[in-house]
Amino acid sequence: xxxxxxxxxxxxxxxxxxxxxxxxxxxxxxxxxxxxxxxxxxxxxxxxxxxxxxxxxxxxxxxxxxxxxxxxxxxxxxxxxxxxxxxxxxxxxxxxxxxxxxxxxxxxxxxxxxxxxxxxxxxxxxxxx
Numbered sequence: 001x002x003x004x005x006x007x008x009x010x011x012x013x014x015x016x017x018x019x020x021x022x023x024x025x026x027x028x029x030x031x032x033x034x035x036x037x038x039x040x041x042x043x044x045x046x047x048x049x050x051x052x053x054x055x056x057x058x059x060x061x062x063x064x065x066x067x068x069x070x071x072x073x074x075x076x077x078x079x080x081x082x083x084x085x086x087x088x089x090x091x092x093x094x095x096x097x098x099x100x101x102x103x104x105x106x107x108x109x110x111x112x113x114x115x116x117x118x119x120x121x122x123x124x125x126x127x128x129x
Contacts (some may be wrong), residue, residue, distance in 0.1 A: 001034075001125070001126065002035065002121055003118075003121070005117030006022060007039045007043055008043065008047075009057050010022070010046075011037070011039070011063060011115065014036055014103060015108045016053075018053055018086065018089055019086075019103060020099040020100055020102060021082065022101065022103060023091075023098045026073045028071050028121060030068060031067075032067065032068060032129070033067055034065065034068045035065050035124060036062065036064045036106075037117045038058045039060070040061050043055060046092065048127075049088060050120075058112055060114060062115055063118060064106060064107050064108045066103040066104065066106045068103060071100070071101055071102070072099065072100045073099060075096065078100065079095055100106070
């Protein structure tokens, strides 16, 4: 199964339905189910900005899954549309020139899976018991 490690609070914002795009400097041709892994690093300065959002940040865990349906080159117009959607979530940095990975069908896991993350898009094999 493909996995993407994302720093907190961004991973939890995706899992809780506040963020539909993850931004990367690189594009991917992969489409399909993807596991969302909360990285070991937490951007603590951003936690304050999301104090009114119902999120529970975790470290080093697969916290859910989503379907990666598109990879869009971010333009100024696209960035402006995102700001209309949620200025707090999408206004933290300038995403112009990056790639927006569109995530749908997000499922939050009741029991997150502790696992060390990796850079890039990586694979995880579930234990077959």
